[in-house]
Amino acid sequence: MIQHVEVHTRGKGLHEVTTEVQRAVASSGLSEGLCTVMIRHTSASLTIQENADPTARHDLEGWLDRLAREGDPHFEHLAEGPDDMPSHIKSALTSTTLSIPIVERRLALGTWQGIYVWEHRVRGSIRHLVIHLGP
Amino acid sequence: MIQHVEVHTRGKGLHEVTTEVQRAVASSGLSEGLCTVMIRHTSASLTIQENADPTARHDLEGWLDRLAREGDPHFEHLAEGPDDMPSHIKSALTSTTLSIPIVERRLALGTWQGIYVWEHRVRGSIRHLVIHLGP
C-alpha cells in the first residue's frame, strides 16, 4: 500500500512528521509490518531524532550549518542560491529513506524518537513524502 | 515477523551484532526476503562496516569523535552530559535503520561487511533493536 503526504516547511530546520506517518500506518490496517518513508527531494531529507528537548534539535541544526557552510569558496553550483549546495550535502549526510517496523499497529519507535523532515533551504517549500506499507 | 534483540554496550564504539541479526534471519525460516533492523535510540546508531581489520574501526571512531567534538561552545543541550549532544549528531550522520536482503537463508552481506551498533555515549547502555523479517 502506498500513501502520499505533503509537508509545508516554512523554513530551515527539523519539522516533525511522526503523527502524519503514524496516521498512514493506522489507515493501512496492518498490525505488524514495515513502513518505509521516502522524501522526493535532494535539498530536504529525513532523520529520526530526539523529540523531547528542543535544544537538542537546535544544536543539531546549528552544528550541521557550521559543517556544510554557505559561501564555501570551492562551490561552483551557485545558480539556485548560496543555500542550495549546502542543502545537497546535508541531504547526502542524513537520510532520503527510512524503514520502520510496525508492531501492534504502531511505528516501533523508541520513547524519545520522532521522525523529522529536515528542510535545508532557507525559504522552505512543499515537500512530498511517499510511504510504502507492507506486511 | 518481528524480533527483538538487546545489546549491552559497555562503552563508546562499534559493537558487532551480525551474529545476532543472522540468528533472527535463521529463526524466520525465510530463504529469500528482506531484513530490516532499527535501533530505538538517538544516542546510538547502526552502521555496516569492515569486519576484518580492527584498526579501520578504531580510525573511524576516532575520526567521528574529532568531527563532532565534546565541549563545542555552541551547544546548549548539556543537561545529560558533554557526550550527549555529540551522540545525537553522530546518530544523525550514520543510520537508525538498515534493510538487508536475505539470500539462501542468510544476510546478503559482502565478505568484509559486518553490522554494528555504534554506541555514542561514554558509559554505554542496554540498546534495543527491532528486526522486521519479510519475504
Place this chain on the structure above:
Amino acid sequence: MIQHVEVHTRGKGLHEVTTEVQRAVASSGLSEGLCTVMIRHTSASLTIQENADPTARHDLEGWLDRLAREGDPHFEHLAEGPDDMPSHIKSALTSTTLSIPIVERRLALGTWQGIYVWEHRVRGSIRHLVIHLGP
C-alpha cells in the same frame, strides 16, 4: 525477488545507476511495492542525489574529499593505501542500503533524484549490488 547488478566504476565519484535499478523493477513485474538496494562493500556507498546539474555532484564529491582527507595523521589503517580509510568514513556517512517505493511499475523518485553508486577508492572497482523487490 532478488536481482544482482554489477557496476564497473572507473575511479572516484558518483556513478548513476538509476537505469539499472529501474530495469530490475520492470523485470519484477511489480506495479506497486518496495525496491531495496544494498551495496556489498565498505569503500563504496549509495546515495540519492540531484541528477540535473553535474556541478552539484562535483561540489558534493569535492566537499566530502575535504572533510575526510587522505593523509590524516591520526590514521593507523594504512595498509591498503591512503584512500582506504577516507573510503570507510565516507561510506559510514552516506548509505549502504536504500529502500525506494515502487508506484505504477516505476521507482517513485522525485523529478530531480537519481540513484548513485559513490566510489570512494581512487582506482575504482567492480561493485556488486543486491536488489530486493517485494510487493
